Amino acid sequence: MTTSLAEELILQGEEKGRREGRREGWKEGEAKGEAKGEAKGIILVLKTRFNSVPEKIQERVWACSDPGQLETWIRLAVSCRSLEEFGESLE
Numbered sequence: 294m295t296t297s298l299a300e301e302l303i304l305q306g307e308e309k310g311r312r313e314g315r316r317e318g319w320k321e322g323e324a325k326g327e328a329k330g331e332a333k334g335i336i337l338v339l340k341t342r343f344n345s346v347p348e349k350i351q352e353r354v355w356a357c358s359d360p361g362q363l364e365t366w367i368r369l370a371v372s373c374r375s376l377e378e379f380g381e382s383l384e
Contacts (some may be wrong), residue, residue: 335367
């Protein structure tokens with residue numbers, strides 16, 4: 294059975310759509326992974342400096358996916374004088 298030009302074009306379009314979907318999914322997954330790694334680093338720094346981190350702070354940090362915000366919090370985690378100071382930046 295032969296395929297018509299129209300059928301061939303449809304098949305090519307479907308394949309292109311699948312490739313683009315995989316590429317977009319990969320990018321999204323990579324961004325989420327980077328955010329989780331940064332969040333883990335923030336919490337680790339805070340635990341190292343202050344021995345424990347309140348659940349409220351941990352939840353807020355884990356929920357963040359904004360790379361700029363996470364970078365700001367990383368810098369603050371290493372420089373803040375207290376968990377209260379760090380917590381105020383989350384509001």
